[in-house]
Amino acid sequence: MIRNPVPWPNGAKCAACFTLDMDAESLLHLAHPQQAHSMVSAASMLRYGPDVAVPRILDTYRHYGIRQTFFVPGWCAERYPYAVEAMVREGHEVSAHGYMHEHPNEQSDADERHWLLRSLSAVQSVTGAPSAGWRAPLYRFSHRSAELLLEAGVTYDASLMGDDIPYLIETPRGTLLELPSHWGMDDWPPFMHSSELEFEMPIQSAARAWEAWWEEFEAMWEFGGLWVPVWHPFLSGRLARWRHTHRMIGKMLDKGQVWFAPMRDIAAHVCACMGNGTWAPRTEQPLTLPRAAPGTETAFAVPPAEETRR
């Protein structure tokens, strides 16, 4: 069902990486810049991430001997350096995820570049190393993002949803490696409930949420895909949920032939395969629709056929 699976290391059937986005209260400050300081309960829910969940998550990874990836907004790295330092100390990857969780596709050209660079430098100031990767806050990757990431020296992006395996995004500056996931692997739909953040889902049990994630895992395992949960310490790191995940990681390891690795290692492996000719990815041109003329924002702009054809 996957026509061109990646040859994963040591004959692994699939690659797997839990990506935990440690957003903390950046979400609140972005949504309510004037009132966030007084939203104490919502802030406490979000702070649970760095203060309670991250140490628990790191314990599980240490228990199983796996290294994974955290995406952290620059402001969160500056506010919770101890959480980020613990991730780095234990060999996990920490890559950037905006500065205050701002949305690149709602910014001007200059603002997107400014906040991307500020995000990267803030994370590096705590981790001591450049970010290998990037995830756009709330998947809000813009028509400029791929080119700006290449310009900034970022190796891979993890914001898009266009395949089950890595692929390349073509830009005038070169190609950017995409390590995709999708909303079905995100923990907001099953777990997030916050009136302050206007995302009020009927909360599911950990077992029910994992039913879907396990189906995704089995399919990726069977066909050679890339399994990437997009989770948040303040949601999935809650006690009953992480207890369930701790057990499920054991189950995945028992199944065998799963390559758990940080995203940066997965990117390096994919680049090595491209370099030695053992695998060639699909290349995608970003779908760029011409902007509607002023005053005609409601009309569809129909691109010429050659722009959408691949």
Ligand SMILES: [Zn+2]
């Ligand atoms: Zn986020």
